[in-house]
Amino acid sequence: MKPKTLQKSLLISTVIIFSLIVGAIFFYRDRIQEKARQQVVSTLLDGFSNESAQTRFLSYATTVAPLKRIELAKINQIEVFERTSQVKLFWDHFNLPEVVVRATIPVEYRYYVDLDSQWLIEMKDNFVSVLAPRLRSGTPSPDISNLKFEVQKGSLFRNEGKVAEALQKDLSQMLVVRAEQSTTKVRDTARERIASLVRQWLTSESKESAGIFIHFADETKVLNGDGAKH
Secondary structure, three states: OOHHHHHHHHHHHHHHHHHHHHHHHHHOOOOOOHHHHHHHHHHHHHOOEEEEEEEEEEEEEEEEEEOOOOEEEEEEEEEEEEEEEEEEEOOOOEEOOOEEEEEEEEEEEEEEOOOOOOOEEEEEOOEEEEEEOOOEEOOOEEOHHHOEEEEEEOOOOOOHHHHHHHHHHHHHHHHHHHHHHOHHHHHHHHHHHHHHHHHHHHHHOOOOOOEEEEEEOOOOOOOOOOOEEO
16 A cells, blocks of 8 residues: 555544544533533543644733832732633644633732942932932732633633643743833832932932932933933
């Protein structure tokens, strides 16, 4: 038998066997519990499947508030992550319906500057310019007790729980990335906090200023009079 004919026969035999298995599952569907049936189907498909997944996230209900000491600001935010899983069967010849799982979790992000790092303060013409260290994000603090998963799109032939587990494993790293991306939301709050500290220092030194300009080390325009005035 030629190789091409053998490969074609093998593929047809595999499809026939698979069809018989699926047919048997549907025949006994009234006798098998829903979750158990999904587990059986998922296990059978694992040997023939190739899965790929995509994740996207959204944010809403954002509040920003100042903090004391080395921490300058925080964000209380509800994060929403969605994982879309796709599976292909029989060497990518057949696609199963995709599964979409959503995770919702409240998170608190905290932002700070390192007081031990270099600070540059320049006083000129009664104006004060401050170059503060880079504004950093701390380790996110997710509220695990309120972590919720929702199946946005399911399938009889897929195991949604497996997709949810994979999404949960990636949550910590995705929250770290999200904390960095949210730094822009707290820059003005952090600037105001530093300006307040500088103002207190000037008062203790019996000095006055017509304005205080605050910049962070990771910003492009520094100590040139361009920027936020407080």
